[in-house]
Amino acid sequence: MDNGASSYRRFLDGDENAAGEIMQELFFSLVFFVDRYVRDVHTAEDIAMDVMSDLFVHRHRYNFKTSLKTYLFMRGKSRAIDFLRHRKAIEMTELTEAEAAEDGDIESKVIEDERKRALSAALGRLPEDMRAAVHLVFFEEMTYDEAARVMGKNRKQIDNLLYRAKKELRIMLGKEVSGDEEY
Numbered sequence: 281m282d283n284g285a286s287s288y289r290r291f292l293d294g295d296e297n298a299a300g301e302i303m304q305e306l307f308f309s310l311v312f313f314v315d316r317y318v319r320d321v322h323t324a325e326d327i328a329m330d331v332m333s334d335l336f337v338h339r340h341r342y343n344f345k346t347s348l349k350t351y352l353f354m355r356g357k358s359r360a361i362d363f364l365r366h367r368k369a370i371e372m373t374e375l376t377e378a379e380a381a382e383d384g385d386i387e388s389k390v391i392e393d394e395r396k397r398a399l400s401a402a403l404g405r406l407p408e409d410m411r412a413a414v415h416l417v418f419f420e421e422m423t424y425d426e427a428a429r430v431m432g433k434n435r436k437q438i439d440n441l442l443y444r445a446k447k448e449l450r451i452m453l454g455k456e457v458s459g460d461e462e463y
Contacts, residue, residue, distance in 0.1 A: 284348040292339060299336055306349055307332060309420055310356050316415060317360035327363060331355045350426040353416070357430055402452040410445035413438050 284302045291298035307328060315324035331352055335342060342351050403411055409431070416427035417438070424438045431438065 285344060288335075288342065288348055289344075291336070302335075302348070303332060306352055309349075310352050313353055313415065313420065314356045314360045316412065317357065318363055323363065324360075327359045328356060331359060346429060347426060349420075350422065350429055353420070353422075353430045398453060399449075402449050405452060406445055406448060409433075410441050410448070413441040414445050417442060 284305050287298040287301040287305070291302065310328040310331065311321070311324045314327045315321050318324050318327065334355065335352065342348065346354075403414060406414070412431055413427055416422045416430055417424065422430070424435045424442075428435050428438045433441075
């Protein structure tokens with residue numbers, strides 16, 4: 281999986297359909313990532329659209345040294361921080377709940393929803409760096425190196441953040457579900 285790099289090469293070679301493929305593949309994950317910083321989906325969409333527009337207008341800026349997804353997330357993070365500097369408010373949003381599976385009985389859906397809510401709440405209580413690292417590695421499926429580039433840290437720092445985040449989540453989730461053997 282090249283995270284859009286081959287589509288971008290085709291775009292540079294004149295294939296206009298490749299731009300749509302890049303937008304379809306990466307736009308919404310970029311919006312979700314930026315939204316974690318700005319806490320406003322409409323602002324996140326605007327920032328993501330600006331980042332994507334810059335990609336297509338300023339073709340020389342992306343040099344293929346990192347994956348396209350990593351490049352876009354770095355640009356998105358930078359734009360989000362600039363936005364927040366102007367607004368003087370740095371906050372992160374909780375994870376939105378994913379839809380329950382269409383198959384299965386109601387009881388299992390309710391249990392799954394409760395688990396997702398507990399996880400979302402626990403993630404919301406983590407420090408910003410831990411939340412961002414968890415989001416990039418586990419939800420955006422970036423490598424530790426890619427997440428490190430996006431966050432401006434080294435690989436070992438990402439490893440440490442994830443280790444501490446998992447430990448904190450185990451403690452938080454363990455306290456919330458104590459006495460319930462199903463978890």
